[in-house]
Amino acid sequence: MKKLLVSLICFAGLTAAAQTPTHEKLVQYVKPIIGTQRMGHTYPGATVPFGMVQLSPETDTPSYELNGKYNPDVYKYCAGYQYDDKTIVGFSHTHFSGTGHSDLGDFLIMPTVGALKLNPGTADKPGSGYRSAFSHANEVSEANYYKVKLDESNVTAEMTTTTRVGFHQYTFPKTDQAHIVLDLMAGIYNYPDKTVWTYVKVLNDSTLVGFRQTNGWARTRTLYFAMSFNKAFAQYGFKKYEKRQVYGGFWGKFNQSKNFPEIAGKQIRAYFDFKTEANEKIKIKFALSPVSMDGALVNMQAEAPGWDFEKVKADGQAQWETALDKITVTGSTEKKQDFYTAMYHTMINPTIYMDVDGQYKGLDQNVHKADGFVNYTTFSLWDTYRALHPLFNIIEPQRNADMVKSMLVHYDQSPEHMLPVWSNSANENWCMSGYHSVSVLADAVVKGNAPFDANKALDAAVATARHRSYEGIGEYIDKGYIADERTGVSVSNTLEYAYDDWAIAQMAKKLGKTDIYNEFIKRSENYKNVYDPSVGFMRPKLANGTFRAKFDPLSTINEGFIEGNSWNYTLFAPQDPEGLIKLMGGDKRFVRYLDSLFTMELPDKYFAETEDITRDGIIGNYVHGNEPSHHVAYLYNWTGKPWKTQERIRMILNRMYKPTPDGLGGNDDTGQMSAWYIFSTLGFYPVAPASNDYAIGSPAINSASIQVGGGKTFNITVKNQSEKNVYIQKMTLNGKPLTSLSITHQDIMAGGELVFTMGSKHK
Template sequence: MKNILLLVLFTVSVISCNKNTGNSNNKNPLLVNHVDPFIGTGGHGHTYPGATVPFGMLQVSPDNGISNWDWCSGYHYSDSIVVGFSHLHLSGTGIGDLADVLFMPTNKVIDLTIQPTSRDSFPYKSSYSHKNEMATPGYYQVFLEDPKINVELTTSERTAYHKYTFAENDKQALIIDLGFAINWDKATKTAITIEDNNTISGYRFSTGWAKNQKVFFVAKFSKPISKHLLFADGKPIASTTIEAEKVASQLFFEAENNKELVAKVALSSVSVANAKDNLDTDGFNFESVKNQAQTTWNEALSKIVVETPVDSLKTMFYTAMYHAQLAPVIYSDKNGQFRKENDSIETATNYTAYSTLSLWDTFRAENPLLTIIAPERVSDIVNSMLAYYETKKILPVWTLYANETNTMTGYHSIPVILDAYIKGIKGFDAEAAYEAMKTTMMQDERGLNFYKQYGYIPYNLLDESVTITLEYAFNDWCVAQMAKALGKEADYQFFLNRSKAYQYLFDPATGFMRGKSEDGKSWNEPFDAKHSNHREQTDYTEGNAWQHSWFVPHNVEDFISLHGNDTIFTNRLEQLFTESSEITGDNISADITGLIGQYAHGNEPSHHIAYMFNKANKPWRMQFWVHHILNTQYNTTPNGLSGNEDCGQMSAWYVFSSMGLYPMNPASGVYEIGSPIFEKATIKLPEGKTFVIEAENVSNQNFYIQSATLNGVDFNQTSISHQQIMQGGILRVVMGSSPNKNWGLTNNKRG
């Protein structure tokens, strides 16, 4: 009965809080109410439900304690056991790391001499039910059934807050386990110091995907610590300071006729002193921090306001907007300092450093979306990449906690920099950025030596040769455009010529991009366009020839001519979506998900493909297939994403496509006109301007564009520039249930 009463009181408190927040924020609708952080926590979405703020330094979230691919974020909706709440998490990646500095409240003495070998052997684990769990942007709550403790989490930009409500007369205690790790992360050196009656500090050094990760922390409590137990690698130590490979502690607190305990925690990559500087100084007002997190999220979500009578569409859209603003994450401390992988300490001067740069994924739509909804952060992201460049004189590939993981193919810092520059985003040194772009593409690592020697990468010299060659060709095109913008004509011609490397790998007999030998003539045989072999002895990255043969976003006209003509090209595009979904091979990539024919929406290489119909005079087929993807690959359940969220890319595709736009060439400053699903979408721009997309007669049946006007003038083209959008105005499209095969057939060949 006490537990039921606790939950009832908690629910009333939450409702009251939400009502109060709503009353104080009448100017904007509470868009946070349309966000469901549990979307993507099931299936292969790999998202986490915990608390953070937009691009926040901390992501405090529950950990189920399972090491498995679908638990990459630490949490999966299918689970019902929690082992604690750690402070750093990845949103939707395919690789598990982080989960640093685990806290777990309890109501009894726990035997921390036990060294867990599996989730079952964690002595402090608890069961929970989704019935007693909730999440909204910036807030997470769960009731722990075994110790009968209600847990609430929220955050500010650099401080996490825990609120534990214990049962009446129960012991009030907290476990801190710095040895806890998931997947291949491993603690190498950890420490805890009891600083005073209300404060602890320490660090956790680890190796995993990020090979050299150093996390320093400080935690302050709303009640004095009455007793502490410290353990070094399972052995009890009578001290106030302890250091070992795996350190754990149990802290006890006096009840003081108060069932609540609040902890606030700050981290730093540099030092405990910096963590203390990052820690909020405003006391322990959990509700105030929670309300501010909600307000911050509401402002971030309101950068685009959509209007539709269909509530599920609002939920999918604003959850996508939420997921698109979880990463990259703030990495530099309040004083600007941050640690690089070589242990040098950098100071971000006049910018904020970011990490968690999942660039193979996010360059496609996530980073272009940020130029619209968070342009003030884009130059900081570029400056962060340039700071990481200085370590090895190579731009980042996939940066986690300032560690270069070299995960995935290509150098997609390059299109992100170009995209920012051509869109007029200031705040970084364009000449220095160009030098980094050029130097990166002229070095010899990761197959560039072969690329420079042969003009492509021979399949017998490097795995994933087709994907890598196509992505390097695009990277070269980006370097060429930057060179042109800066007046470097010789460099422009050099890199533009190299950007045609895709021509070497196109097989006109099959219509696919194929692995070619170093002799320049022989194809990799035998050939099966449906064959997948995950990350080894393959010509394609996490996919097959069907999915990877379309990556020529920078020169679609020439690409079409390689096929022969528009008709041949679009027939093959149609076949991509209508071919059987069989994938062959003994080691099929788990990333091939969300299949429509051989189109795989669950992985990023497919994301631009449907929009290529626009360039081949069949925009109505793009409208059909994009509408089909929107309808089938997203929903409002925990399984609502068809593949890994990948730090915002899966959601950014939805945000753009549902409005009727998409950056098919993500470094061109041009968006393809798609098939909007909202009656109205209003993009809020700087200086009080807005760009509005209105779709007259739109419905689930009316998804074909009949006609369009831009600011009242007839608009008969299938693309629009970033500059046109930034000027503000109204793009009005009339929708119908059957295609208008004449609309958009002029001026549509922008490559």
């Protein structure tokens, strides 16, 4: 057991001691298939907690263009897999989990039998290429394990991972025509010229290395690999799919189709041939590195030196067991499946982005070495600052601190001297609104989880917030709002900047920087400048100080907002609920507004505005599938009607989450939807990260125990729990009555017990 724990700590980059669970196995409740249908955009394949490899099937990789126009199916395949599809194209090694944007899908591998086919074929005619039909009846999806039977070839495909290595196991029939196809062209979000260059070098009869350069959402990205087989291949070859063949010089001196020493090009598919006996297993280890081919080889040797597939699977599932054990809950099997799959989804991203020796590619495209921290990437911060990072501050504090350190080196390497906005693979994608890395930094500092230079973090946050040339910040500083003429998301930006300013103010207050606090607490009230009392909504404002005349608060198109309408964004001032309620006319008017949000019926025309708006994730006009509304149900707590919060929370939990393929009411957004579920199921939520307070909701489990470090646990007991008993009758904290509608971070981290007594009628 000691060797196992040492292995897990080393290979997963864990810095805290692993704990040995003493209760039932929790991995059994993880169902990665949840969210793979409709708009959840999750994937069913194998990965370890925060792993650099996400090895998963692609049911399609549609081209960005269709008949010269944008192909709407690209959005559908953000994770490469759609549950309703009937065919699998292959298995690739990198995936985003639950995003609303496509990329990755690197290094697709597919086993085939019979005549060699190097084109992917089509969904209606899978046999025309290397694609295969499959059935969910022959599919298994677990934490760090995926298995499926490929009907076309009668091959059983299995896969598992370490942090940096994908481990494939393919069980073949008896044949002289067994092939492994390596597609270097395939990828999610396949718009023209995404693949810049690829390279493959064969080292011997069972090992090769190479790299792939892409210009996708991450516009300058190189990923290196090492690929090793457990059996020597009989022969190998490739095909280029390029209009212009570049041979010349060295290349022309060797056979260019079979048994090549090395190849390079933009569009290459390679193959490796075997003769197999019945039920013979061809195994492949595929290691990744952000730095070099040698780095990939070292990663492979360090993490997967042997060929024991079952051991790698078991080791990875042991990592998941340790991670899931941070919170243990009691309840029905379905509740546990929802809860532990949500836990699983929160621990996929961000992902580790460095070799075993600490080297990583930086934002400046140079190689750096992480000194005293684990470097992470995939920061979908517009989504995850709200609940995911606050959750990490409770159950994964060291990881969250390392994520902050990763953001700070990003700042150091940034030519713009800005913290990340939406970053991935040593690239800044500049996606979405606000500069919410400052919220993550502030939340860590305010909550005392700051084993980093907190003053440097504050300086980086301030520099980012004063970056006048970025997305209207200069105008925001001068006018107190962003003018409608400047951008189509002027109101969203104004509101989100105001929240970020408040977060900076809280960090400054914690560090005793009064001048910075005063500057940013004043800026945090700028949300009031885009509220139009004549209509009762946040509304686009012109440069001359008047509100735009033509305005539809129900529309999401060209009305000043991103991923939401004015009805939802009018409630976005999580830093100042009391001020917002006063601004909107007081408690009674505010409650009527909230009630209407949840109960109105949106006309059909609003669902036809864009290709990705469906009724998924929507209750009335409340859009749970888009994050700006995630705090909204908790706002009743500030109106004297907390029972309405309790009622709404339980309704959302029941309608937006279930243990089925379509069980996520919208994109999981790298774990934010799942983090909302975890907090809300436990009975509290961080309405305003960078505050010490969590708003009370309505717990949906029988009991829970949260490991908060230092051998301490924070226990939650729920008396009279049932589907009907959604209303809190009384609460106690450590045996004393709790009369407030919040608990503090310190209450949780000190350990103790929170007891809810529930009933079917509100008090």
